[in-house]
Amino acid sequence: MSALVSAALEVVEREGLDALSMRRLAEQLGVQAASLYWHVQSKEQVLDLLADELLDRVRTEALPADLDRVATGEVAWTDALTETAVNYRAFLRCRRDAARIIAGRFVGGISLARVLEPILGVLRAGGLSAHDAAYAVYTIIVYVQGFVLHESSPLSASNAEGMERSDALRGVKAAIGALPEDEFPHLAESVDALTEANLEERFRFGLDRLIDGLSAHVR
Amino acid sequence: MSALVSAALEVVEREGLDALSMRRLAEQLGVQAASLYWHVQSKEQVLDLLADELLDRVRTEALPADLDRVATGEVAWTDALTETAVNYRAFLRCRRDAARIIAGRFVGGISLARVLEPILGVLRAGGLSAHDAAYAVYTIIVYVQGFVLHESSPLSASNAEGMERSDALRGVKAAIGALPEDEFPHLAESVDALTEANLEERFRFGLDRLIDGLSAHVR
């Protein structure tokens, strides 16, 4: 990994993606901002390199080790797929702003290929056609990235001025509670589930439904 | 709708979200940038207002008119849900940068409540518990937003220099084709489905699997 990418990664990890400017990145490298343009074409390209590096870490850190044991019948393909998605979410959650960096752009490089290949293998072993496996892996990725993007998105400025996320959610809950119940009967019933702070269960619910649906599609 | 919000919406529609600066917005209103801060606390708040306005339009423009005919048994809940998701995607696709604006922040206001209420009604009529209906609507929203975010995301700077999206995809396809086939056998089989330019069918595939899974969960 180039010094530039590792410096960029360090800035993002310590100060967040919004703090990553060409000037800040140059400072991290002990160099002037203008110098970066000898190594790189634009800030966009820095973000591409960052996304590619993160994708590489997805492969080494988030892909379960036993994906190849699906083809041998030792592991159920639905379980392998679930574990992959759960690990991917965990990865995106723990590396600062990783979801924003990866989801915001489409880098069709070798790193993506290396991530997709084993997952496609799991789906093929599960009995999906090459066509459906492509669609399925895309769907899973979109769901996981969309979920993490949502759960780590800033709350609206109005209800988030330096607040804890859970406090802000309590505010939303209170606001829903104050709505006329005859106009919003279903919302009133579902408010607790909608404003839970722990999204673990919610993630699993959607993922399980999705994989159930894929499983039913094979039969 | 306030003049400020409608001006902001106009700038976004004509020049894109990236062109929306406080200075550009002020110009649109025939005023100095500093003046905006009498009406609004920050740019963040402008984006919140924008998201809220768009959510209001989701309700009036994207929610199917016959959602209440699910409760009477005239319309199948799965069909109503599918139509809602399809319409929502179409809405996000046709209003410039709407996905980025809405997905990027969580505005727990009345506009969101008005969107969620009828969808929750559909799910409740379909037999889901209040708890599961909450999870299900969240899952659908995450999937649709994640999908549109992905399909309208910029391609990496390296393969998108002023290129058409379809040309860039052809480039990705060629790159995958050049990979050693013994190392990437599944990718080689799935490359066509992965690099299709038309995402209509792909969207429906994931959505159908998801709603199938929800449907199976009820029984």
Place this chain on the structure above:
DNA sequence: ACCTGAACACCGTTCAAGT
């Protein structure tokens, strides 16, 4: 081959001052 200094055309935000 790699870096600097200086500049250009921008940002979001604040604040005293105006009407």
Place this chain on the structure above:
DNA sequence: ACCTGAACACCGTTCAAGT
């Protein structure tokens, strides 16, 4: 109640010039 002018501390990017 609403707006301006000027300023502050930033941006990404270019380019001649340095070593």
